[in-house]
Amino acid sequence: MYRIFCESYENFLKTFEEENYRLKIAKPFELIANPEKYEKEKSNKSDLYKNLCNLLYYMQENINRFPKFKAFLWTLKSRNIEAKKFENEKNEDLEEQAKLINSFLKLAYWY
Numbered sequence: 001m002y003r004i005f006c007e008s009y010e011n012f013l014k015t016f017e018e019e020n021y022r023l024k025i026a027k028p029f030e031l032i033a034n035p036e037k038y039e040k041e042k043s044n045k046s047d048l049y050k051n052l053c054n055l056l057y058y059m060q061e062n063i064n065r066f067p068k069f070k071a072f073l074w075t076l077k078s079r080n081i082e083a084k085k086f087e088n089e090k091n092e093d094l095e096e097q098a099k100l101i102n103s104f105l106k107l108a109y110w111y
Contacts (some may be wrong), residue, residue: 001105002075006033008104011111025097028052031081038081056083058094061103066098068105078106 005011009029016023028051031038057075059069060083073083103109 001072002079004107004110005029005101008107008109009018009033010081011109012100012104015109022096022100025093026100028055028097029101037079040096050086053082053084054086055094055101056081057085057095059083059098062098066102068102069098072101072105077079 009026010033012026013023028048031048031052033042038049038052041052056073059066060073063070063073076082
């Protein structure tokens with residue numbers, strides 16, 4: 001599942017030529033696809049790291065709506081990428097991010 005996410009994320013990025021809302025909300029995904037960057041951002045407790053943690057927490061809380069998240073979160077946990085709750089994130093953004101990851105896991109960007 002991790003490989004599906006990473007390859008889908010790369011394919012997703014290739015579909016855009018300029019910055020837009022979907023690229024903006026997908027920015028934290030790069031930490032999932034790049035474990036070294038994840039560790040660096042984690043040690044700095046950057047906003048990008050906190051955004052990802054909030055997203056993973058939101059995904060964890062919505063496994064009933066998005067069942068594929070359960071296995072995906074498990075694969076992330078095995079890579080020491082874990083959910084944490086930080087300051088409140090915009091619920092609309094978290095929902096859109098969750099839907100986007102779900103579409104990755106459903107192979108919408110799998111070529």
